[in-house]
Amino acid sequence: xxxxxxxxxxxxxxxxxxxxxxxxxxxxxxxxxxxxxxxxxxxxxxxxxxxxxxxxxxxxxxxxxxxxxxxxxxxxxxxxxxxxxxxxxxxxxxxxxxxxxxxxxxxxxxxxxxxxxxxxxxxxxxxxxxxxxxxxxxxxxxxxxxxxxxxxxxxxx
Numbered sequence: 001x002x003x004x005x006x007x008x009x010x011x012x013x014x015x016x017x018x019x020x021x022x023x024x025x026x027x028x029x030x031x032x033x034x035x036x037x038x039x040x041x042x043x044x045x046x047x048x049x050x051x052x053x054x055x056x057x058x059x060x061x062x063x064x065x066x067x068x069x070x071x072x073x074x075x076x077x078x079x080x081x082x083x084x085x086x087x088x089x090x091x092x093x094x095x096x097x098x099x100x101x102x103x104x105x106x107x108x109x110x111x112x113x114x115x116x117x118x119x120x121x122x123x124x125x126x127x128x129x130x131x132x133x134x135x136x137x138x139x140x141x142x143x144x145x146x147x148x149x150x151x152x153x154x155x156x157x
Contacts, residue, residue, distance in 0.1 A: 013123070013125075014080070017119050018123075021119025026044060047087075052077070058082075060074040091112055
């Protein structure tokens with residue numbers, strides 16, 4: 001597992017990617033609210049919180065066998081488990097309710113697309129770096145088998 005350390009805070013690469021995507025979304029939406037229309041404030045709050053809630057509910061429903069014994073585990077969002085595809089209907093419904101204008105809806109594509117791109121890139125990077133990290137053994141090579149390094153080989157030739 002790849003971990004990102006920010007002082008005392010240690011996050012897995014996947015959770016860091018999610019937080020980075022949400023941060024980019026909120027910054028982009030805040031910029032739109034200050035420059036284009038204040039309607040982006042309630043829209044972005046609804047999309048961020050509603051999208052996370054819909055993704056978590058979809059995961060819990062999809063894995064109900066695991067959550068059936070203790071349904072309160074569904075509230076442990078810090079343990080992961082989201083089905084992010086189900087956040088898209090929240091974006092569409094929030095756009096129809098709060099923005100109501102085609103020009104504003106077109107602007108709304110920008111923070112959603114950029115944050116999805118940032119999340120995807122960070123997630124891919126975390127997945128790639130997590131799989132390539134290997135620990136080296138500090139123990140000396142065994143005398144029973146020859147070493148692969150010719151300089152330290154102890155077997156006769």
